Amino acid sequence: MIDLRSDTVTRPTEAMRRAMAEAPVGDDVFGEDPMVNALEEYVAGLLGKEAAIYCPSGTMTNQIGLFVNTNRGEEVLLHEGAHVYVYEAGAPALLSSVQVRTLTGEGGVISSDALRAAVRPENVHFPRSRLLCLENTHNTAGGKVYPLEDFAAVAGEARALGLKVHLDGARLFNAAVAAGVPAREWCAHADTVSVCSSKGLGAPVGSLLAGGEEDIHEARRARKAFGGGMRQAGVIAAASLHAFEHHVERLAEDHERAKRLAAGLQSAGYDVEPPETNIMLVGVGDAEGFLAALAREGVLATPAKAGYVRLCTHLDVGDWEIEATIEAASRIHAETSSL
C-alpha cells in the first residue's frame, strides 16, 4: 500500500531506532530524564523561546497552550478550519472551560480587520476575548504557509487589543523550509508555540510546547493534570531529537514530490490546488468513490472539503510511489470519464 493519508504514518528510520535504543533515561516527572531535558532545551533554542515542554501529542500541546493563556469563561478566536477547533474533540470546552469563536479567511489567514471586528468590548454581557490561535502550515486549507507579514500583522493587532497569541505549528518546519524563513521568525510573534516531531519530521510520537519560563512552568502542572506526565520518556524523546536534528532540511524533498504529484494529477485531468508544502487538495467530484477506487489500486488518501480529497507526502514516500499514484489516478480518471 502507498499511504498518502497523512505524514503521521511514517515509521522510525534505522538511525532513529538506534538513537532510541541508546537513549539515557530517567524519571521525567521528576525532571530527571536527560534526553527529554536535552530535547526541550534544543527545541526552545530552535524556536527562540525561553523554555519548552515535551508532551505525547500535538493535541495536548495545543490544549495546554490554551489552558495557560486563558481563564474560565474567556473566548479564544481562531479560524473556522483550525485543528484546535475541528479535530480536538471539543477540548477547549472540556479542559479549559473556554468558548471558541471562529473567523473566516482565505488559506487559514485571519485579517487584522476581521480580528478587530470580533474582539469584544469590555461589557458585563460579553465573554472576554483572551487568545488568538493561529495555525502554520494550515492543514485544512491544504498545507498553506501563513505568510510571515500577515502573521506579524494579525498577531501585532491581537497584542494591541490585549490578547495573547498561540501558534499551532504542528507543521511549522514545513512552512519554514517552503518559505526559506527560520521557524523562530513566526514564533517571535506568539506567546506559546506547539510543534510536532511526529508529522513530517518522522518521529513515532511527541510534540513540544515552547514559550516563556512562566508559561512553561504552568504548562508542567497542566501536563500532569491532563495525564501527560511521562516517566522514562527519553526513549521516545531520542526519536524526536533525532527528527529535529536530521529531518528538517529534507522536508524540501516532500514538497518537491508534492509538486510533482500535483502536476501529474493535473495532467491526468484533476482539479488540483497547487501545493505549497506536503499537503494537497485534489478536486475529484465523488470523493468517496474516488477514494475507494484509489484504494483498490493500492493507494490510500483521505476525504477533505466537499468534493476534494487530501494527499500528503512524507518521509516514507519516494519517487516510485509518486509515479505509481499518478498512474493509478490516471487510470481511474480515464475509466470514470469514459462511463
Ligand SMILES: Cc1ncc(COP(=O)(O)O)c(C=O)c1O
Ligand atoms: C495542524 C495540526 N495541529 C495539531 C495536530 C494534532 O496532533 P496530534 O495528532 O499529535 O494530536 C494535528 C494532527 O494532525 C494537526 O494537523
